[in-house]
Amino acid sequence: MRTIMVLNAKGGCGKTTLATNLASYYAVQGYKVALVDFDEQKCSSDWLSMRPDDREEIIGITAEDGKASVPRGMDIVIMDVPAGLHHKVLNSFVAKVQSIIIPVLPSPIDIRACARFVQEMFAIKRIKDEKTRIAVVANRVRENTIIYHALENYLKKLRIPFIATLRDTQNYNRAAGRGLGIFELAPSLVAHDEEQWEPLLKWLRSKRSMPKG
Numbered sequence: 001m002r003t004i005m006v007l008n009a010k011g012g013c014g015k016t017t018l019a020t021n022l023a024s025y026y027a028v029q030g031y032k033v034a035l036v037d038f039d040e041q042k043c044s045s046d047w048l049s050m051r052p053d054d055r056e057e058i059i060g061i062t063a064e065d066g067k068a069s070v071p072r073g074m075d076i077v078i079m080d081v082p083a084g085l086h087h088k089v090l091n092s093f094v095a096k097v098q099s100i101i102i103p104v105l106p107s108p109i110d111i112r113a114c115a116r117f118v119q120e121m122f123a124i125k126r127i128k129d130e131k132t133r134i135a136v137v138a139n140r141v142r143e144n145t146i147i148y149h150a151l152e153n154y155l156k157k158l159r160i161p162f163i164a165t166l167r168d169t170q171n172y173n174r175a176a177g178r179g180l181g182i183f184e185l186a187p188s189l190v191a192h193d194e195e196q197w198e199p200l201l202k203w204l205r206s207k208r209s210m211p212k213g
């Protein structure tokens with residue numbers, strides 16, 4: 001069973017957007033996908049409740065007190081996690097998964113918050129030992145802006161892989177409003193976005209995203 005979490009202490013950086021799009025991507029690929037919503041705001045559960053019946057099924061799992069029971073036979077488990085996790089709770093979430101994707105927005109506040117969060121992540125033994133692998137994704141990017149270059153420079157210097165840059169586009173809202181991912185919209189509309197997702201998906205397919213040893 002492949003376990004993937006989208007995590008950042010900062011709110012509004014795209015955790016739910018990435019989690020729901022990952023779930024839709026793998027479902028379209030024919031995998032049995034569970035989407036676990038650990039957030040009390042229940043945004044990914046809301047997304048799933050809008051999903052049309054004729055689309056590939058995604059099993060929604062709401063989690064109470066950080067505990068979720070995933071049914072047997074799932075190929076892929078995607079976990080959407082609330083903002084603001086630290087210390088012991090953060091540790092316990094890290095221990096649940098093989099791979100963690102950290103979305104970061106190009107804004108001074110988000111870059112600073114990310115720096116602190118990454119430091120906190122590196123203090124966790126499982127991360128140091130590469131038992132849980134982490135990577136960052138720049139999200140809601142408008143290319144050729146000064147702040148994006150600042151984010152890019154910062155992320156490239158980090159000790160963790162900087163695997164993808166996703167642009168700011170209404171396509172994510174278009175899809176989300178219908179319980180879909182961008183991979184389920186008209187190909188001509190999302191060709192550029194699909195291209196931007198490819199390195200992220202490639203990382204998830206690679207050994208670099210799997211526990212060492």
Ligand SMILES: Nc1ncnc2c1ncn2[C@@H]1O[C@H](COP(=O)(O)OP(=O)(O)O)[C@@H](O)[C@H]1O
Pocket residue numbers: 010011012013014015016017018043139140141166167168169170172173176
């Ligand atoms: N790449 C993107 N382009 C445009 N809007 C985005 C993008 N990523 C996220 N959003 C929007 O930003 C808002 C916050 O995203 P969300 O995924 O809910 O963040 P989080 O779960 O981290 O709080 C949502 O309204 C979402 O639709």
Ligand SMILES: [Mg+2]
Pocket residue numbers: 015016017039043080081
């Ligand atoms: Mg969310």
